[in-house]
Amino acid sequence: MGMKAYIVRRVLLFIPTLLGVTLLIFAILQFFTPEERASAYIRGTPKNPDVIYRVIEKYHLDAPLHIQYYFWITRVLSGDLGIAKSAGNIPVSVALLKGIPATFELVIFSIPSIIFLGIYLGIKSAVNRDKASDHIIRIFSIIGWSLPTFWSALILISIFYGGLGWVSAGRLSNEAYGVVTSPNFIRYTRINTIDGILNGQLWITIDALKHIVLPVINLTIISVALIVRVMRSSMLEELSKGYILTAKAKGLSNDVVINKHAKRNALIPVVTISGVLTAGLLTGVVITETVFNYKGIGYFAAHAALQMDIPSVLGFALFVGLVYSVANLIVDITYAYIDPRIRVE
Amino acid sequence: MKSNSRWSELKKSMSPTIAELKFTVKRIRESPLSIMGMAIIMFFAAIAILAPILAPPVNENPYIMPHDGWKRVPKPPSPKHIFGTTSGQYDVFYGCIWGTRTAFYVGFEVVGISLLIGIVIGSLSGYYGGIVDEIMMRFTDIIYAFPGLILAMALVVAFGRSLESVLLALVLVSWPTYTRVIRGEVLKVKQTDYVEVAKAIGCSDFRIITRHILPNAIYPVLIMASLNIGSVVLTAAALSFLGLGAGESFADWGQLISNSRDYIMGTAANPLAYWHTWLIPGLFIFMFVLGWNLLGDAFRDILDPTIRRR
Amino acid sequence: MSQIVRLKDIVVRFYTYEGVVKALEKVNLFVKKGETLGLVGETGCGKTMTGLSIFNLIPSPGRIEGGEVLFRTKEGRIKNLLSLDEAGLQRIRGAEISMIFQEPSASLNPVYTIGDQVSEVFLTHREKALLKNTIKKIDEELQESKGELLKRFILRFEKNIYERIMRNKDPLLIRILNKIPLIRRYRRRLEAEAKKQAISLLRDLGIPDPERVADMYPYELSGGMQQRAVIAMALACNPVLLVADEPTTSLDVTIQARILELIRELKRRFDTTVLFITHDLGVIAEMCDRVAVMYAGNVVEIADVKEIFRNPLHPYTKALMESIPQPGKEYKTIRGVVPNLINPPSGCRFHPRCPQAVEICAEKRPELLEIRKDHFVACHLYDGEER
Ligand SMILES: Nc1ncnc2c1ncn2[C@@H]1O[C@H](COP(=O)(O)OP(=O)(O)O)[C@@H](O)[C@H]1O
Ligand code: SF4
C-alpha cells in the first residue's frame, strides 16, 4: 500500500520535470531569430526569402511566447523536431530513431560491465581498506575518472586497431556491413548482435561484438570509478554497523558477512547513483561514438554540433533530457523496492 | 560589551569548525594520494607562471598561437617544434604551455562564478524559504534533468562558438550544485541556537547571513568547489573536442586536438602517423584533471563523516 | 563449580588518529558455570569491549594486544579463543557463546526478514540435524508417492544431493552449486526446515503470531519484539555462555522488566551461564549472582552480589554505591571526570578522583587480588602496599 502511494507520488512529480525539460529547450530556442528557427524546418537552403516567412507564419514563430510554446510542444509531441541538415536533410526525429538502436546496444553492453566491475572492485577496496589492493583500485579508478573520454578512446584505437590490427573502427566490418544492408538480411531490431542471431548468421553477431568491445571498454574505464567510489564508501559504512557484529557473533563466515549481509545494504546507494551513471553514459556515448566512428545518436549529435546544426543538437538534448528523467524515475522506484524502509514513509 | 559577547558566541560556534579544519589539514598531509595530487597541481601552476619564459609569445595576445605556415597536414616533432604542429601549423608545445593558463583560467572562472551565484541564491533561498526557495529549487531541478555536457553543448550552439560561450555554458550547468549545497548548509545552521540569539537581539537579516550563517556554511562548499576544477576542465576539453571551443588559434588543450580532428586517426597505412597531435595535449588534460581528482578523492574520504575515524 | 570462561590479562588498544586508546588494560575475570555475572561500570569503561574480546571480535581500529580467553567448550575441552583460527572461532560463536547487544534495531539487518535472520543460525550451526530431518521428510514423501514416477525421480535426486552434503560438509560441487542462482534452490527444503525451527523458537520466546513475525522486516517490529528476535538468534543453538550487553538500556521501562524476566526464565530453562553487562546497579541487584566492577579499562572489584552491596571495598565501588539515588539518603556524585583513555592516569587509574588515594597510587598499578574468600579487589589499600 505504502509502495503504491510512493510510486504514484513519484510519477506525479515526473510531470513538472517533463514540463521543465521542454521549457528549458524552448528557452534556448529563443536565442535564435524567428528566421533562424524557421530555417530549421526547411530542407537545404531556401532560395526565396518568402519560404522563410511562410514557415514563420505557419508555425507561429513570432507569436507571443506562450502561444509559440503551445505550437512548438504540439509539433514536438507529433515528432516534428525540424530538419537535420548535418545528416543529409532528414528529419531530426528520423535521424534519432535511426541512431537509437546502435546507442542502445552500446549502453546495454556497458552497463553490466560497469556495474559488476564497480561493485566487485568497490567491495574489494573496502574490505582491504588501506591495504595495497585498496590503494591500487582507488588509483586506477581515479585515473579512469580523470581520462578525457576522447583521449582514452584514441589510445585504445591506436593500440588495438592500429597497433594490433584487430578490426577497424565502425559498427561492422565492410563485409558484414554489405550483408546487413543487403535486401535478404532483415533488420528486425537494427541491433546488429541480435539481428545476426535472428537471421541465423552468427558471424554477423561475432563481427558486431568485436567492434563493440573497445567502445564498451572505453565507457567502462571512464565511468567505473563512480560505482567503485560509492560502493567502497557505503560498504565501509555498512561494515561498521551493529548488525555486522551480530552476524559475526552468530558464527557466520567472513564471506557470508560481506557478501550476504553487508553487500545487500551497501548496494542501496549504488542504485541511487545509477541515475548519475546514466548521465555519464549519455555523455560518454557522444564522444566515444564519434571517435570509434560508431553511428548512434551520440555520433549524430557530435557531427551536428560541429556543423552548428541547431535543430539536431537541441532535438538531441531534448531526447537525452527525457531519457535521463525517465531513468531517474526508474531509479527512484527501484530504490523503494530494494529498501523496505522507504515504503513506510 | 554586547558585541563582545556576540563575538565570543561566534568564536565558540566556530571553534569546532577550526578544530575540524586543523584535523583535516593534518590528514591531508598524511595521505599519499593528496600529496601526489598537490604535486601535480604545483607542477602545472609552475608551467602557467613560467609560460612567457617557456614559450615566449609572438603575438600581442599571448593566447593566440603563432603558426608556421598554413598547411593542413600536421608535422611531427622536430627540433623547431619539439611537440610537432597541428593541422594549420600551430605549434603544439606553445599551445600546451599557454593552454595551462587557459585551463586554470577556465577552471577558476567557472567555479568562482558558479560558486558566487550558488552562495547568493543558496543562502537567500535557504534563509527565507517560501516561494523564492520553491522557484529556485525547481530551477535547479530542471538543470539537473540534463547531463551537464549535453546541456552545455546545446547552450554553446545557442550562444555561438567562443570561449565566453563555453564559460557561460559551464557556469549555467554548474551553479545549481553549489546552490543546493549552500542551501542545505544554511538550513542546518539556521536551526542553531546562536542564530536564534542573533535574531532575538535584533541583528539585520543581511548581518545574520553574512556574519553568522555563511562562515559556518561555506566551508564544505569551498572545498567541494575547488575540487571541481578538474571536472570543469574535462568538460571544457570535451566541448573543444566537439568543435565547440574557443576557436582554431586559441591556446587550449582541447582545441589543439580539435584542430587536427581530420588527422588524429592517422593514415590508412599508419594509424599512428599523427600521434603527437592528440597524445601530447591529451596527456596535459589528463594529468591536470588527475591532479585535482587525486586531491578531491583524498578530501572526500577525509571529510566523509561515516568513515572519518580509523 | 567450574569456570566456563576465564579472561586473563586482556589488553585492548584502539589506534586512532587522535592517539592510541588504551581501552582495556589487563582485564581479569572468570564466569562460573550456571551463574549470572554482572559487569558494571560507567559508559566508556570498557564493558562492551570486554564482552567482545571473548568473541575475539574487537572492531577495527581496535586490537587485542595481549592476554588469553580460556573457554570450556561443550565437549569439556579448554580452548584459548584468542589463539584459535577463524574457522574454529566461527564454530564456537553463535553455537557455544552468543551475544545480545544494546540496540536491537541496530543488531538486525534491515533488509532481511526476522525469519531469515533466525534461521541463518540453524543453517550455520545445525546443518547436520536439518539435513537429517529433510532426508527423513523426503523418505516419507517417497512412501506416499507410490506410482508417480516423475515426482519420485525428483525426490530421489534431491535425496541424493542432501546425502552427499551430509557425507562431506564442503564438497566442491556444492560450493559451485551454491553460486548458481537457480540451482541454489535445492537449498529451499533445508531453508524451509530451518524456518520451521525458527518459528517454533520465536513462539517459545513469547512472540505472538510467530509465523507472521518471521516474514516481517525489523523496522516493522517494536523495540521489545526486536530484542526478542535478537535473543532468539542468540539462544538458537543453546549456547553455554550468553553475553548480554545492556539488553534493556534502549527499551521502554515497561518492556525492560519483561525482557529481564524473559532472560531469567530462559537461563533457567536452557541452563545457560550469563555475563550480564549493565551500568544500572538496580538491574544488577535483580539479575546477578556475582558482580564485577569496571573502571577505565580495569576490573577493580569482584564479589558476590550481596557482599558488594553490603561491604564494598574498592573506593570506586563505594562511590558508585553512594551515587545510587535512594529515598531518605543523600545522593552523591563521584567527583572529578571520567579519564581520557589516550593518556590515562598513571598507576591506579582512579587515583585523581579517589578520596583515599595515597602516594603509591600514582606510581604503581594495583593488582586484582583475592582479599577475602571470593572477594577480589584491585586497590593498594588492601594489598599491603600503602605504606
Ligand atoms: N571505534 C572506537 N574507536 C576508538 N575508541 C573506541 C572505539 N570503540 C571503543 N573505544 C574505546 O573503548 C572504550 C571502551 O568502550 P566500550 O567497551 O564500548 O565501553 P562501555 O561498553 O563500557 O560503554 C571507550 O572509552 C572508547 O574510548
Ligand atoms: S589504589 Fe589508591 S587510588 Fe586506586 S582506588 Fe585504591 S586507594 Fe584509590
Ligand SMILES: [Mg+2]
Ligand atoms: Mg557498551
